Amino acid sequence: MKKVHVQLTLNGEPAEFLAEPRQTLLECLRDNLNLTGTKEGCGDGNCGSCSVLLDGQLVTSCLVLGVETDGLRVDTVEGIAKGSTLHPIQKAFIDNAALQCGICTPGFLMATKSLLEHNPNPTEPEIRLWLANNLCRCTGYDKIVRAVMIAAAEMQESAQ
Amino acid sequence: MRDSGPHESARGHVTGAALYTDDLLGRFPRLLHAWPVCAPHAHAALLRLDTDAALATPGVCTVLTGADVPGEGNTGANRHDEPMFPLEAMHHQQAVAWVLGETLEAAQRGAALVRAEYEELPPILTIEAAIAADSYLSGPHRMVRGDVSALERSALKFEGELRIGGQEHFYLETQCAIAWLDETGGVSVQCSTQHPAEAQEIAARVLNLPRSQVTVECLRMGGAFGGKEVQSNPWVAVAALGAWKTGRPVRVRLTRKLDMALTGKRHPYLIRYATGFAEDGRMEGLRATLYSDGGWSLDLSEPILWRSMFHCDNAYLLPNVELTGYVCRTHKTSQTAFRGFGGPQGMLAIEEILDQAARRLGMRPEAIRERNFYREGNSTHYGQPVKDASRIQRIWDELKASSSFEARREEIARWNADSPYRKRGIAMTPVKFGVSFTATFFNQAGALVLIFRDGSVQVNHGGTEMGQGLNTKVRRIAAETLGVPLEAIRLMPTNTGKVPNTAPTAASAGTDLNGAAVANACSELRERLREVAAALLDCAAVEVQFEQGRVSAPGKEPLPFGRVCEEAYRRRVSLSAEGYYRTPEIHYDPKTGRGRPFYYFAYGAAVSEVELESFTGDCRVRRVDLLEDVGDSLAEVIDRGQLEGGFVQGLGWLTIEELLWDSHGRLATAGASTYKLPSWSELPEVFKVSFLPRATEPGVIFGSKAVGEPPLMLAISAREAIREAIAAFGSGGPVHLDSPATPERIFFAIRAQQEQGGPA
Numbered sequence: 001m002k003k004v005h006v007q008l009t010l011n012g013e014p015a016e017f018l019a020e021p022r023q024t025l026l027e028c029l030r031d032n033l034n035l036t037g038t039k040e041g042c043g044d045g046n047c048g049s050c051s052v053l054l055d056g057q058l059v060t061s062c063l064v065l066g067v068e069t070d071g072l073r074v075d076t077v078e079g080i081a082k083g084s085t086l087h088p089i090q091k092a093f094i095d096n097a098a099l100q101c102g103i104c105t106p107g108f109l110m111a112t113k114s115l116l117e118h119n120p121n122p123t124e125p126e127i128r129l130w131l132a133n134n135l136c137r138c139t140g141y142d143k144i145v146r147a148v149m150i151a152a153a154e155m156q157e158s159a160q
Numbered sequence: 161m162r163d164s165g166p167h168e169s170a171r172g173h174v175t176g177a178a179l180y181t182d183d184l185l186g187r188f189p190r191l192l193h194a195w196p197v198c199a200p201h202a203h204a205a206l207l208r209l210d211t212d213a214a215l216a217t218p219g220v221c222t223v224l225t226g227a228d229v230p231g232e233g234n235t236g237a238n239r240h241d242e243p244m245f246p247l248e249a250m251h252h253q254q255a256v257a258w259v260l261g262e263t264l265e266a267a268q269r270g271a272a273l274v275r276a277e278y279e280e281l282p283p284i285l286t287i288e289a290a291i292a293a294d295s296y297l298s299g300p301h302r303m304v305r306g307d308v309s310a311l312e313r314s315a316l317k318f319e320g321e322l323r324i325g326g327q328e329h330f331y332l333e334t335q336c337a338i339a340w341l342d343e344t345g346g347v348s349v350q351c352s353t354q355h356p357a358e359a360q361e362i363a364a365r366v367l368n369l370p371r372s373q374v375t376v377e378c379l380r381m382g383g384a385f386g387g388k389e390v391q392s393n394p395w396v397a398v399a400a401l402g403a404w405k406t407g408r409p410v411r412v413r414l415t416r417k418l419d420m421a422l423t424g425k426r427h428p429y430l431i432r433y434a435t436g437f438a439e440d441g442r443m444e445g446l447r448a449t450l451y452s453d454g455g456w457s458l459d460l461s462e463p464i465l466w467r468s469m470f471h472c473d474n475a476y477l478l479p480n481v482e483l484t485g486y487v488c489r490t491h492k493t494s495q496t497a498f499r500g501f502g503g504p505q506g507m508l509a510i511e512e513i514l515d516q517a518a519r520r521l522g523m524r525p526e527a528i529r530e531r532n533f534y535r536e537g538n539s540t541h542y543g544q545p546v547k548d549a550s551r552i553q554r555i556w557d558e559l560k561a562s563s564s565f566e567a568r569r570e571e572i573a574r575w576n577a578d579s580p581y582r583k584r585g586i587a588m589t590p591v592k593f594g595v596s597f598t599a600t601f602f603n604q605a606g607a608l609v610l611i612f613r614d615g616s617v618q619v620n621h622g623g624t625e626m627g628q629g630l631n632t633k634v635r636r637i638a639a640e641t642l643g644v645p646l647e648a649i650r651l652m653p654t655n656t657g658k659v660p661n662t663a664p665t666a667a668s669a670g671t672d673l674n675g676a677a678v679a680n681a682c683s684e685l686r687e688r689l690r691e692v693a694a695a696l697l698d699c700a701a702v703e704v705q706f707e708q709g710r711v712s713a714p715g716k717e718p719l720p721f722g723r724v725c726e727e728a729y730r731r732r733v734s735l736s737a738e739g740y741y742r743t744p745e746i747h748y749d750p751k752t753g754r755g756r757p758f759y760y761f762a763y764g765a766a767v768s769e770v771e772l773e774s775f776t777g778d779c780r781v782r783r784v785d786l787l788e789d790v791g792d793s794l795a796e797v798i799d800r801g802q803l804e805g806g807f808v809q810g811l812g813w814l815t816i817e818e819l820l821w822d823s824h825g826r827l828a829t830a831g832a833s834t835y836k837l838p839s840w841s842e843l844p845e846v847f848k849v850s851f852l853p854r855a856t857e858p859g860v861i862f863g864s865k866a867v868g869e870p871p872l873m874l875a876i877s878a879r880e881a882i883r884e885a886i887a888a889f890g891s892g893g894p895v896h897l898d899s900p901a902t903p904e905r906i907f908f909a910i911r912a913q914q915e916q917g918g919p920a
Contacts, residue, residue: 036182037175042832046832047332047832086174093173093174099627100627102173102178103333103382135332135837140847142804142847
């Protein structure tokens with residue numbers, strides 16, 4: 001199959017890759033661009049592990065074709081930190097042990113980033129609802145809620 | 161308590177830098193992808209396999225069949241009963257051949273073009289059908305104590321049956337292996353496995369190589385829960401064989417649907433029992449037969465069944481008991497280890513029986529539980545003294561108070577009286593879980609610790625990291641034993657070339673075993689360095705202290721740890737050491753069903769409160785309180801994670817996760833869209849977790865206790881709370897409830913209660 005040239009803004013930088021039209025964004029990120037931080041958990045849009053931001057919208061990258069991202073912005077877990085300085089969401093996940101095996105973590109971080117961009121001061125039910133697309137098999141979720149609430153508070157504080 | 165720091169890989173997890181097996185693909189030029197040819201029947205003879213069309217497909221490199229195997233084409237760990245290329249398909253979608261392609265897509269297209277002809281054979285798809293056909297993989301196994309005929313003279317006698325569903329592991333990282341040839345004619349493998357040494361053994365067996373020619377490494381796993389203890393072996397074997405045949409790196413990665421279709425799960429059980437109780441609620445006799453659905457091959461089903469039989473007592477004295485166990489052979493995936501390893505099914509049975517007895521005797525369920533607790537001096541039905549038996553009562557009393565159990569019970573009764581369509585229930589259950597592998601030889605571990613001249617340290621051990629925090633705990637153990645900061649310790653990937661002949665990381669024993677082996681190596685090194693430091697500090701060796709990277713003695717200027725290491729090198733003192741540990745005092749004889757299989761017991765208890773809705777059977781978990789004995793916690797954040805995560809996983813098993821096989825043996829719930837995992841709506845609205853204080857466990861590393869499996873069984877409290885709420889819809893009589901208690905089962909159980917007659 002003839003490959004398609006895709007140009008996009010990836011984690012704030014211009015990037016390009018060649019994609020077969022059938023390849024998902026998830027495959028393009030992992031196999032074509034070697035950005036392996038985004039994980040495949042189910043491959044059918046049900047677990048949220050492969051969540052990325054597409055022009056600021058939270059999507060499961062296993063349900064987006066790579067060629068669809070031409071000219072768009074894609075943000076992945078690799079772009080959250082500024083160099084070696086972790087984002088407050090990342091710090092909160094570490095400090096509150098909101099991770100165990102780590103496979104669902106990149107998806108949760110992207111979903112949290114998206115949540116806090118839409119709603120900087122979410123209630124606990126709002127957090128639960130927004131993150132309902134993301135499955136975790138290890139933690140039992142409770143520490144993830146705490147981490148998101150703490151991250152939100154810290155980001156609010158530093159924004160003031 | 162010293163701080164263990166955050167999860168050892170936390171920074172990698174949040175930045176995406178932490179690598180898992182399938183993240184390594186880009187490092188292998190000319191890599192081939194493997195895809196299986198799957199049997200479309202649950203049971204069928206393979207008559208013919210025609211690969212011509214597949215081989216003619218562009219991008220297809222080759223098709224692996226039995227003719228390619230230089231050694232023994234069988235991946236069965238114990239009984240050698242799992243042919244890699246079967247001539248008789250034993251479960252739906254079993255792989256009968258593997259296609260290797262330049263791309264995954266090419267391999268998939270090739271697999272679709274392999275023509276296989278089958279003759280369909282009748283499948284056995286339920287435990288009942290297996291019993292009727294005398295289709296057993298193992299059994300009968302027996303455990304007997306006292307005179308079970310005592311139950312015939314009991315004031316209360318009854319019989320019953322309990323069906324317990326299985327559970328899909330749903331580790332978020334599916335099975336994956338990459339194999340390639342090394343320059344010595346050997347094979348190297350990267351894979352996601354809890355048991356690298358067995359992966360090595362299986363690859364060597366298939367390729368007819370000495371094990372020294374096979375190296376297996378596991379960086380970390382994205383969850384495992386028992387599902388990568390032996391079930392990771394077949395994929396390693398295929399990757400290794402593919403690399404052997406083609407000379408190129410080969411990757412086998414199961415997609416989620418394939419993983420769910422091909423890999424084993426928690427065993428479904430059928431338990432039939434007859435029991436007798438005294439009027440005051442004391443159990444006088446129990447006769448039970450446990451049938452586990454083992455699937456098509458033996459796998460770990462025997463020790464899993466034993467553990468079910470060991471845990472049929474949970475925390476209760478069974479004076480007269482006769483247990484019989486069978487592993488049924490059915491045409492399904494080969495059911496396997498899953499957190500709790502049979503223990504949960506055994507415990508579920510006794511909790512079921514106690515509740516049934518309580519409602520017949522008009523006692524409160526928590527009162528009948530308490531009446532039957534083990535007391536100091538008691539032994540289990542397999543002859544092991546119940547060490548620290550009084551902790552069961554202590555935990556019970558502390559949790560009852562801290563959760564305000566009595567007051568809430570009364571409050572719920574009042575609330576229920578005013579609520580015809582919704583009812584609440586509260587229940588409390590204990591857990592006593594035996595820690596150690598029941599296969600005694602597995603209770604050993606090795607370590608290799610390397611100190612470099614600058615004082616930095618690499619720690620190797622035989623355990624594998626699957627998110628449970630083993631490496632976080634081991635890092636603390638190494639740092640404290642050597643007297644260096646956490647940052648000085650680097651945990652290395654698990655590699656059979658560093659620490660050989662290891663046990664799987666399982667049975668909750670990862671830290672007990674590997675932590676102790678690492679401590680052993682670090683102590684040895686510290687004692688060597690002590691002599692060097694004494695010379696540098698000009699003091700007696702006993703005066704030297706190692707702490708936080710400084711080596712000191714009273715009245716002397718402290719030295720950096722690295723300075724002492726450099727001096728040791730110059731004095732030709734070895735800076736590396738191996739460590740070893742074997743659990744003492746344990747033994748078990750499966751023939752007599754007696755021994756001391758466990759080094760100690762982990763204790764805990766839980767209170768759950770639920771609310772049911774009668775029109776739909778919907779269940780909300782309102783509040784959960786857990787109290788667990790983890791000894792002196794090695795890492796509180798890690799242990800808390802194990803408690804919360806284990807409870808929620810158990811809650812999933814008991815309430816919403818349902819494996820459904822259709823009449824053709826096809827798994828109807830083979831994907832994230834049809835198999836319901838606990839999500840945010842199942843998270844208890846209030847979730848309180850605490851550790852039992854003053855619970856140092858002597859003889860275990862740093863006084864800690866195992867924490868991986870026990871919390872899963874705390875979720876039985878939620879099932880019993882559901883039963884309590886169901887009972888509130890009727891007159892409070894016995895409630896029949898098979899597991900999982902899905903909304904559907906709850907709905908029908910409520911109906912049955914309502915038909916018995918409303919509350920008095």
